[in-house]
Amino acid sequence: MQLNPYGEDAVNLAADLANRRPQSASELADRCRAAGLEPERPATADDLDHAQAALNTWEKIVNAVGEQERADLLNRMLAEAAAYPRLICHPGTGWHLHYRDAEQPLGAVLFTLLAVGTALHLAGRGMHRLRRCEVTECDNAFADTSRTGRQRYCSQRCANRDAVRRHRARTAVT
Template identity: 80%
Template structure:
């Protein structure tokens, strides 16, 4: 695994996969590779199912009613997923930390990556730094990695669409 769980990579991968769930093992593998994951074995149907379970659990964390509930849900994910941290090095990637047992299939790796990465993201940036897009008709989950911590939309496209909607609402004569 080449992603740095201290940064935004892991939580952004979770948001990306949650916004458009992979429909096949090939798609899951391609999207994980594109995000920088080193795949150590072929991706199986079990991996796709486990990734879906990881995304379901992660979206529960996103939708938590408050900080305490968010922490409890994330702690459940961490308890299920994480092992003691260990230093490891893949050929050509250098030394880094893994928070999982060795020889785990991709679905389990993703569960752990989402749990640990999200925990680092929330602990480091703030417990409010997960959300759903505020654009009407869009409920895409996102990880707020903005400088200000006030992200309201999943993408610039949704932000622009909402700005146009608000402008038209103000410009329409009553």
């Protein structure tokens, strides 16, 4: 696994997978690789099922109302994913921490990665930095990684779409 630090990369991977769910184990593995997470063994249908369950749990955290509910849900996910941190050295990447047991299948790795990464992201940047896009017809989840912590849209495309809508509404009135 080459995602280090866990926070931003892991929470962005969670959002990507949640917004466009993988349809097969091979797609799951390919998308993990593209994000920098190299599976230690071939992905299986069980990995896909475990990943889908992890994403369902993660989306409940995204949809939580209030910081305490979000923290409670995330703490349950962390408890299920609990393993002591380990120093690991991969060839070419150097020493870093793994927050999971060794030799885990991809689905279990993702569950832990999403839990720890989301916890680090929220604790480090703020509990409000995980949400849904504000464009009405978009339901994408995203991690607010902006400098100011005021990101409202999942993408520049949605931000532009909403700006055009607001502009047209203003000009139609006058």
